[in-house]
Amino acid sequence: MFDFIVGHYNYWMYIGLMMIGFYAMMAKRNLIKKIIGMNIFQSAIIFFYISTSVKKGNVTVPILEHAHGDHGTHAIDVMQYANPLPHVLMLTAIVVMVATLGVALAVAIMVYRRYNTLEEDEIILSMRRGG
Amino acid sequence: MVAQTPILIVVIPLIAAFICPLIGLFRRGLCYFWMVLALLVCTIASIKTLYAVIDGGTIHYRLGGWPPPFGIEYVVDHLNAMMLIVISVISLIVAVYSKESVEQELPQRAVYFYTVFLLQVTGFLGIVITGDLFNLYVFLEIASLAGYALIAIGEDGAPLACFRYIVMGTIGACFYLLGIGYIYISTGSLNMADVQEILPGLYHSKVIVTAIAFLLAGLAVKMALFPVHVWLPDAYTKAPSAVSALVAPLMTKISLYVMIRILFSVFKPHLSIQVLPITQIMVWAGFVAICAGAIMALAQKDFKRMLCYIVVAEVGYIVGGVGLANTTAMKGAILHILNDAVMTAGLFTVAGIIMYKVKSRKLSDFKGLFRKMPFTMAAFVVGALSIIGVPPTCGFFSKWYLIQGAVIANQWAFVAALLGSSLINVILFFRIIEIGYVFHDSHGENTHNGDVTRRIEEAPFSMLIPTIAVALAIILIGFYNQTILSKIIQFAVPKI
Numbered sequence: 001m002f003d004f005i006v007g008h009y010n011y012w013m014y015i016g017l018m019m020i021g022f023y024a025m026m027a028k029r030n031l032i033k034k035i036i037g038m039n040i041f042q043s044a045i046i047f048f049y050i051s052t053s054v055k056k057g058n059v060t061v062p063i064l065e066h067a068h069g070d071h072g073t074h075a076i077d078v079m080q081y082a083n084p085l086p087h088v089l090m091l092t093a094i095v096v097m098v099a100t101l102g103v104a105l106a107v108a109i110m111v112y113r114r115y116n117t118l119e120e121d122e123i124i125l126s127m128r129r130g131g
Numbered sequence: 132m133v134a135q136t137p138i139l140i141v142v143i144p145l146i147a148a149f150i151c152p153l154i155g156l157f158r159r160g161l162c163y164f165w166m167v168l169a170l171l172v173c174t175i176a177s178i179k180t181l182y183a184v185i186d187g188g189t190i191h192y193r194l195g196g197w198p199p200p201f202g203i204e205y206v207v208d209h210l211n212a213m214m215l216i217v218i219s220v221i222s223l224i225v226a227v228y229s230k231e232s233v234e235q236e237l238p239q240r241a242v243y244f245y246t247v248f249l250l251q252v253t254g255f256l257g258i259v260i261t262g263d264l265f266n267l268y269v270f271l272e273i274a275s276l277a278g279y280a281l282i283a284i285g286e287d288g289a290p291l292a293c294f295r296y297i298v299m300g301t302i303g304a305c306f307y308l309l310g311i312g313y314i315y316i317s318t319g320s321l322n323m324a325d326v327q328e329i330l331p332g333l334y335h336s337k338v339i340v341t342a343i344a345f346l347l348a349g350l351a352v353k354m355a356l357f358p359v360h361v362w363l364p365d366a367y368t369k370a371p372s373a374v375s376a377l378v379a380p381l382m383t384k385i386s387l388y389v390m391i392r393i394l395f396s397v398f399k400p401h402l403s404i405q406v407l408p409i410t411q412i413m414v415w416a417g418f419v420a421i422c423a424g425a426i427m428a429l430a431q432k433d434f435k436r437m438l439c440y441i442v443v444a445e446v447g448y449i450v451g452g453v454g455l456a457n458t459t460a461m462k463g464a465i466l467h468i469l470n471d472a473v474m475t476a477g478l479f480t481v482a483g484i485i486m487y488k489v490k491s492r493k494l495s496d497f498k499g500l501f502r503k504m505p506f507t508m509a510a511f512v513v514g515a516l517s518i519i520g521v522p523p524t525c526g527f528f529s530k531w532y533l534i535q536g537a538v539i540a541n542q543w544a545f546v547a548a549l550l551g552s553s554l555i556n557v558i559l560f561f562r563i564i565e566i567g568y569v570f571h572d573s574h575g576e577n578t579h580n581g582d583v584t585r586r587i588e589e590a591p592f593s594m595l596i597p598t599i600a601v602a603l604a605i606i607l608i609g610f611y612n613q614t615i616l617s618k619i620i621q622f623a624v625p626k627i
Contacts, residue, residue: 025298034294038301045308052316086315089265093308096272103276104297107283110290123291 010051018044031108031118038104042097049090053083136176136183137192137205140215141257143173148249155242163230166245170223170252177215177256184212185618191262199262200325206262210465210623214259214388217472218381222252225476228597229373231590232483236371237284244284244371251277251377258385264311264321264397267389271307271353274385275300278378282370292365299362303352310346313338314397323397331399334406343402343409346393354386354446357420364439368492372483375435379442380475384468387449391465394453395625403456404627410454414540417451418548420444425552428559434492435482437559438475441518444552445471451545452533460536461624462616467529469615470517473608474526477514477601481507484590484598500567503588506595508567510602515560517605520553525608 005012017040024037062081108118115123147169155162184190184207192205207215226248233241254274261267279300283293315321317338318329333339355363367379394403403409424444431437449471452464482492484507489496501508517524520531530549537545589595608615 022302025302031294034298038298041305042301045305045312048309049312052312086312089315092265092269096269099276100272100297100301103279103283104294104301107279107290107294107297110283111294114287114290127288127291 010047010054014044014048014051017041017047029120031111031120035101035104035108039097039101042093042100046090046093049086049093053086055079055082135192136180137190137207137260138194140173140176140180140219141205141253141260143176144169144249144253144256148246148253151246151249152242155246159242162242162245166249167223167226169249170219170226173252173256174216174219174223177212177219180207181212181216181619184209199322200320203266204262204322204324205260206324207260208623209619210391211259211388213465213469213619213623214385215256217384217469218252218255218259221380221472221476222248222255222377224597224600225373225377225480228376228480228483228594230593232372232487232594235487236286236373240284244281244373247277247280248373248377251281253277255381255385259388262323264314264323264326266321268304268308268311271389272304274382275304275353278382281374281378282366285370285374287369288365289369292362292369296362296366299352299359303349303359306345306349306352308349310342310344310349313342313345317342323392326397327399331402334398334402339398339402340407343393343398343407347390347409350386350390350393351416354383354390354450355443356416356446356450357423357443360420360424360443360446363443364436367439367442368433368436372479372486376476376479376483379439379479380472383442383446384449384472387446387453387468390450391453391625400456400625400627410456413454414451414542414545415454417447417449417454418545420447420450421548421552423447425555429555432494434485434494434497434563435479436492437494438478438482441478441556441559442475445475445518448530448533448549448552451548452536455533455536455540455542455545456627457536457539458624458627459532459539461627462620463529463532463534463536465620465623466525466532466612466616470525470529470605470608473601473604474514474517477510477598477605478518480594480598480601481511481514484594487594488588488590494563494566497563497566498569501564504590505587506589506599510598512564513602513605515556515564517609519556519560523609524605525612526605528609528612 021037021039021041021044025034025041028034028037059080059082062084111123112118115126117123147165151162151165154165180190189206189208192207193199194203194205196202229248233244237244251274254270254277257270258267258274261270279293279297282296283290311321314326317333317336318326320326320329330339352359367375370378394400394409421444424440424447428437428440428444431440445467449464449467452460452467484504485497485500486492488504489500513524517526520527530553534546534549537549
């Protein structure tokens with residue numbers, strides 16, 4: 001059991017980070033804290049993807065020299081290379097996350113200009129008052 | 132040219148979106164026509180694709196010529212050919228409709244509105260056309276981000292509603308991304324057809340259970356399935372009229388389409404029916420969503436908000452219909468995706484026109500509308516009858532198949548929910564019709580100011596014609612539902 005926990009420590013960290021982010025998004029009443037939570041949540045997913053592509057030992061990036069043209073002779077030994085695809089996927093996901101962050105911050109600014117506060121309770125109070 | 136239509140459907144609105152602000156630098160007025168032109172070309176391309184699919188079966192389009200497991204592949208079969216038509220036609224209609232309401236509600240921001248509108252449509256079309264799981268996530272986020280931007284520019288209170296939508300929507304998208312991660316770990320592939328080939332041996336592993344749980348939970352947020360629908364009513368009520376008319380019918384339906392894809396094209400049907408009790412859970416989720424949506428719709432005094440809760444109930448119809456997992460119910464569910472997109476678009480366009488003329492969404496302000504705006508209200512009545520499910524309109528037929536399917540599956544609670552929500556819809560809409568027929572003045576005074584009240588004050592033609600076109604579409608789909616079923620939907624139903 002102990003070996004299982006230690007051996008997969010990166011996954012435990014991803015779960016922990018994800019829960020921290022999730023808690024902040026759900027429970028915090030400040031809009032900026034919610035955005036920070038969102039960012040932690042998304043970063044946790046990046047860690048998860050990257051963890052899946054890691055291999056221990058003497059592994060390297062998959063670059064095949066002089067492989068062009070003679071198909072089949074350069075069969076890849078998967079164990080020697082780290083999987084590049086999750087990294088590529090995460091590049092796209094990072095772009096998406098930055099865009100989300102930008103939109104969320106822009107909307108937070110709109111909220112602040114309207115209500116002069118970023119605390120959700122105060123905003124709801126001032127909405128009730130009809131302000 | 133014809134061979135390239137699948138990619139053109141996505142690329143045309145995308146490129147047009149980037150050219151739109153450049154045109155806006157020189158002539159603001161041209162942006163509107165540019166958007167309508169782009170969407171018109173897009174509609175023609177999707178109609179061509181539909182005919183190609185009907186004649187020749189599924190189309191596979193390889194981006195950059197890379198073969199499927201390595202490259203991204205666009206796959207168009209009967210189901211998404213239909214969805215492409217729904218999206219491109221409704222967005223074209225709403226685009227034509229948007230001009231006057233945007234000029235009234237967002238006078239300074241029209242250029243950017245049209246740009247983001249095109250991006251939104253790009254996202255929708257991309258989600259539907261792609262055959263790659265990760266590509267789907269990217270398009271899902273394009274559609275969501277454009278949606279956040281469009282909703283945030285709405286009336287007072289829209290930014291906060293939008294912020295809540297961003298938080299919920301991000302959770303949904305992230306869950307979807309995690310789900311893909313688990314599928315990728317266990318298969319090493321992201322292509323839907325490829326994953327379906329590789330996976331069956333692993334259906335009992337915990338990784339796959341986790342994957343499908345994350346995928347469905349994420350999509351449930353995006354499709355506003357009760358109880359994670361909380362973002363929808365606020366966001367869609369406070370959005371500008373043209374945006375609600377575009378997003379409310381399409382975003383939820385597209386998420387439902389993705390759900391059907393995941394359950395039956397990424398996994399094999401027997402996983403969700405026999406190995407895991409997913410479909411049974413879906414029937415009950417649908418049941419709860421229908422009841423909750425219908426009851427909360429009753430409590431609303433705001434027209435658009437009421438429509439939003441009807442959307443929540445309609446999502447329940449389709450989720451439950453898919454969960455019944457027999458051919459009849461599945462036919463009904465897929466036909467209902469088409470019908471509900473058209474009906475909701477019809478009602479939200481009417482809501483936009485009323486907002487434009489009366490400047491109010493409160494039901495109590497609807498007095499005398501039937502005299503003042505006869506054509507708009509005629510379109511409203513058609514849409515209302517269709518939501519209730521009265522025979523010549525399209526809503527009846529899909530509901531009929533859903534009820535038949537529920538009877539076959541022995542799910543009597545679901546039958547009761549369907550019938551009960553239809554009755555509640557009767558109350559909802561006849562209440563509005565009753566208010567609309569109240570004319571302020573009694574008969575005696577009518578002779579003096581009768582000319583004033585009897586004058587027809589219709590919305591401008593650019594708003595009225597799209598609304599009436601949607602109303603006609605509701606009736607025509609009703610009349611031709613057999614053709615649609617036998618030519619398209621019959622082949623779209625997954626083999627269970």
